[in-house]
Amino acid sequence: MSADSYRTDELLTIPDVAEYLKVSETTVRRLQEKRSIPFIKVGGGVRFFTRDISSYLEKQRVESIDSI
Template identity: 40%
Template sequence: MQNPEIMTTDDAAAYLSVNKRKLQLDRVTKRAIPFIKIGRLVRYSKADLDAYISAQTVGKTA
């Protein structure tokens, strides 16, 4: 049973509408998108992806 709050690289790439290669490059260069390592597995938290999306919003007013 898969937790919908934890995503694979493929799921996260689809959620962000980016190529999975972009996520792989971000991991190697230690850029902004946080990820989870479980042994050799890489996973992404939906909450972290949502926070990343919010942080990228330009022209947002409070």
């Protein structure tokens, strides 16, 4: 599933987030445990809003330095 196909209000599972971020499920769990990304507890599992994952990505962005 491409990043464009996720709606901003969609709830994602750990495997969904791993695919979206192109990282392992272990990395997603680590980010969740460190509370680096917001999550929701549903039953015995956790879910993530797509908008929160997108926001997390934006915060990780490093601006380039102009080499002029």
